[in-house]
Amino acid sequence: MKRSHLIIAAVLIAQGTSQAADAIAPAPRTFGPAQVQDVYRVLLDRDALLLESINAVIKEKEIQDGQVLVTAGSVQECTYHWVASTALKAKNEFKTVKGPFEILNAGGIIAAGEPHIHITLSGPAKGAFGGHLEKGCRVLYLAEVTIMKYSGPPLTRKENENGISLLQAK
Numbered sequence: 299m300k301r302s303h304l305i306i307a308a309v310l311i312a313q314g315t316s317q318a319a320d321a322i323a324p325a326p327r328t329f330g331p332a333q334v335q336d337v338y339r340v341l342l343d344r345d346a347l348l349l350e351s352i353n354a355v356i357k358e359k360e361i362q363d364g365q366v367l368v369t370a371g372s373v374q375e376c377t378y379h380w381v382a383s384t385a386l387k388a389k390n391e392f393k394t395v396k397g398p399f400e401i402l403n404a405g406g407i408i409a410a411g412e413p414h415i416h417i418t419l420s421g422p423a424k425g426a427f428g429g430h431l432e433k434g435c436r437v438l439y440l441a442e443v444t445i446m447k448y449s450g451p452p453l454t455r456k457e458n459e460n461g462i463s464l465l466q467a468k
Contacts, residue, residue, distance in 0.1 A: 334448060335448060340444070340445060342437050343437065344439055346436070348404075348436070349435055350433055352443060352445065353413065357411070359445070359447060361445065362409075363408060363449075363452050365448070366405055366443065367445075368404035368417070368441055368444075371443075372399060373401060373441075374397070374437070377394040378431055379391060379393070379432060380429030380430065387461055388461065390430075392432065395419070399424075401417065401419060407453070415431040451467055454468040
């Protein structure tokens with residue numbers, strides 16, 4: 299931690315303020331500006347593979363930087379993972395669910411041609427659940443996907459010392 303952050307935190311703690319935690323939190327990293335260059339609306343039919351289809355469009359349209367939104371759809375099978383630890387190095391747990399599930403939402407950023415997508419599903423017995431979308435997620439009836447291609451300073455991801463893949467300027 300920077301010395302200046304420690305001094306600010308100590309002063310705020312001495313003053314009895316709850317802003318001490320905010321003073322030592324890392325500042326957000328902002329990238330851009332970027333502009334939407336193209337928007338592709340994609341319909342996936344029954345049995346299409348969600349992530350694999352999104353990757354195919356990204357490759358076909360030569361999208362290096364952009365965003366993915368899945369606004370409607372259903373799946374019959376889906377594999378996802380979530381973090382299962384608060385340790386500095388992430389521990390992931392993977393799960394595959396089978397049955398009829400609604401896609402409540404899915405989306406993420408495309409950097410260096412690779413999407414990082416999270417998905418939320420719901421089912422009658424399970425409520426809402428989800429995590430990081432993995433390959434093998436099969437569409438039940440349809441999936442409506444919007445893929446935006448950005449122009450502007452490109453982004454990439456690089457693992458930090460704890461193996462966490464973080465966005466950074468390319």
